[in-house]
Amino acid sequence: MYPKVMLRNDTLKAYVTGPKQETVYIHPSSVNFAKGGASAAATGPDVSPWFVFNSLVKSSRMYVWESCRVSQFPLVLFGGELSVKHHAKLVTVDKWIQFKCHAKTAVVLKMMREELDKILQKRIDEPEKGTTEREERWLEMMVSILEGEDDSLRYEDKAVHQRHKKENNVFLA
Template identity: 35%
Template sequence: MQPKANELRFMTKNDGCVHVHPSSVNYTVRHYDSPYLVYHEKVKTSRIFIRDCSMVSVYPLVLFGGDLYQPTIVCVSQVAELVKELRWELDQLLEDKIRNPSMDLCTCPRGSRIIRMIQMKQKTNPESFQ
């Protein structure tokens, strides 16, 4: 049984329990394929609400979400090292692109290699990160 819209809640690092605001297009969503949401705004009225939110899968969080100190993200050490290297390579690639906006990420060797790795990872089992 899916929870009612006003019963569905999420946890934030600083505020604890938050709810999707009734004005959000996601207010009526009862199930998300990922337990993570990104949001633009929090408001506090009768309780803390998030607005302008979108569900996000674990892969973008792992690749673009900053330092990973969350103890709930657990994976095999070899996978963790590969992800760490991929993040570093991706950061370097993005810095190169910022310095050289005309660079074609799909045709440069580093870019095409990283894109292939990300595409390959998308096809694998997302349960490798829990």
């Protein structure tokens, strides 16, 4: 099971999670808590609005204690079910997290995800066997992308989250 995902929704000045966009709050004792709510947290075109968390605790509100900001590529590579809608230029994770990107890029991302899933499954099924040269090349490429990511996948709802277009960007703005 991978961590749950929440989005900082600047329009609502709140955090939302899941397909129903349920409002959740960062607990005041969390290191990610900012006085004034979501609007006081670090924002801007170069700051990811995505967070992963492990558990929700209900008291007067639904609270998240342990959370970590995450960019789009780990969500695509390690998140839940991945689907691609080529005509709409969308990559969707877990049926609610949507990013706009070129169809060719979406195909590459899906292929990378499938390869990663195969490599990880092989490591679980046969832990005594090492990785092949081909698997090493795939893993090196993925690490390179994660280390040098330019945060260029775009959240689909521009009213919620906007980014500035970058030159030589393979993704849509």
